[in-house]
Amino acid sequence: MKKPFLNARIFMGSMTNLANRPFRRWVTGFGAEATIGEMAIASYVVKGGSQDAALLRRDAHEKIFGAQIVGANPNHLAKAARLAERYGADFVDFNCACPHQSVISHGGGAMLLTRPDKIVTQLDAIRQAVSIPVTIKIRKGYEADDDVAQAVVDVAQRVGFDAVFIHGRTKAAQYRGPCDWECIEAVARNSDIPVIGCGDLAHGNDVMCREETSACAGFALARGALAKPWVFREIAERQPLDPSSQQRLEWFKTLVTYTLDAFGRDRRGLDKSQKFLLNQLEFMCRYVPPAVLGRELPTQERVELWTPRDDLEALWAQSSRDAHKTLLGLAGFPEEPVADPRQDDEAGKP
Numbered sequence: 195m196k197k198p199f200l201n202a203r204i205f206m207g208s209m210t211n212l213a214n215r216p217f218r219r220w221v222t223g224f225g226a227e228a229t230i231g232e233m234a235i236a237s238y239v240v241k242g243g244s245q246d247a248a249l250l251r252r253d254a255h256e257k258i259f260g261a262q263i264v265g266a267n268p269n270h271l272a273k274a275a276r277l278a279e280r281y282g283a284d285f286v287d288f289n290c291a292c293p294h295q296s297v298i299s300h301g302g303g304a305m306l307l308t309r310p311d312k313i314v315t316q317l318d319a320i321r322q323a324v325s326i327p328v329t330i331k332i333r334k335g336y337e338a339d340d341d342v343a344q345a346v347v348d349v350a351q352r353v354g355f356d357a358v359f360i361h362g363r364t365k366a367a368q369y370r371g372p373c374d375w376e377c378i379e380a381v382a383r384n385s386d387i388p389v390i391g392c393g394d395l396a397h398g399n400d401v402m403c404r405e406e407t408s409a410c411a412g413f414a415l416a417r418g419a420l421a422k423p424w425v426f427r428e429i430a431e432r433q434p435l436d437p438s439s440q441q442r443l444e445w446f447k448t449l450v451t452y453t454l455d456a457f458g459r460d461r462r463g464l465d466k467s468q469k470f471l472l473n474q475l476e477f478m479c480r481y482v483p484p485a486v487l488g489r490e491l492p493t494q495e496r497v498e499l500w501t502p503r504d505d506l507e508a509l510w511a512q513s514s515r516d517a518h519k520t521l522l523g524l525a526g527f528p529e530e531p532v533a534d535p536r537q538d539d540e541a542g543k544p
């Protein structure tokens with residue numbers, strides 16, 4: 195493996211609406227060495243959207259934090275990057291991978307991969323705007339048969355970017371089909387800046403198998419860490435874990451506490467917390483213990499029928515809203531709000 199970026203090898207990847215501040219605090223506790231914020235749309239940040247600017251803020255417990263920005267307007271990108279630096283980010287990550295229509299219709303996200311020769315304007319604006327390191331998040335390409343990763347990384351390298359995150363799928367593939375690790379490894383071998391590979395890393399073993407031979411400088415995990423946040427501990431301890439259903443509940447209680455700490459315990463805070471936690475449980479219920487299944491479940495696979503080892507494990511496996519509300523109750527989620535004089539610390543003024 196190559197020399198790591200900012201001395202971190204294992205990253206929690208950016209995930210809008212899911213890898214928020216409480217979640218990132220939680221996975222930091224499991225061993226995520228660096229974390230990346232939810233994508234902030236640069237033009238909204240510049241217009242003064244406080245919720246948008248708040249996405250650039252770190253949690254005090256995050257070790258190394260990258261604020262992620264997206265957009266096509268160089269001016270807006272530069273201003274958003276500057277704000278991220280002022281808020282204390284350790285690096286700014288420029289998202290050129292987002293496949294969502296709302297972003298690509300404005301020329302941002304993965305749309306920038308269609309013109310690798312033109313991307314230099316945006317990269318230059320960001321590089322000039324801040325003195326902290328800057329990184330770019332890309333996909334393999336836009337159309338199904340595109341492979342522009344090396345071309346984009348060459349430009350980023352020339353402009354002075356410090357590292358690149360590559361998700362080995364095209365925009366057309368979205369999140370489906372196999373991640374092209376051959377493409378990631380080829381770019382990692384042929385680039386001077388550190389490449390952090392991303393896609394389908396769901397278990398400690400997935401990372402450890404790659405570490406042996408990889409040219410990457412690090413790995414970023416995303417969906418796998420939603421179903422199994424203790425994957426970071428597996429990587430740190432270099433062994434698979436088989437937590438009991440009760441242990442999973444104890445861990446989940448911690449996430450509930452962190453979420454309430456961040457969003458507050460008044461009516462608004464409880465509603466926001468509940469929405470996020472129920473969303474999270476939709477991923478957590480997909481976990482199937484390898485000891486029961488006889489193998490580790492890949493990110494892309496779902497198994498509906500398996501035999502839980504106890505009642506609580508059976509509850510964890512359910513996908514219904516009622517089951518998830520029961521789990522929230524067991525994890526100590528408050529039934530009633532309390533007066534919370536604290537300002538919502540999600541808000542931030544640009």
Ligand SMILES: Cc1cc2nc3c(=O)[nH]c(=O)nc-3n(C[C@H](O)[C@H](O)[C@H](O)COP(=O)(O)O)c2cc1C
Nearest residue numbers: 207208209210233331361392393394395415416417
């Ligand atoms: C629901 C969801 C939200 C995501 N949001 C972002 C985002 O805001 N910024 C980003 O760079 N990637 C985002 N991603 C992509 C992930 O960071 C990651 O690159 C991709 O899911 C592949 O990794 P995985 O197979 O480990 O999930 C998102 C993925 C999902 C599934």
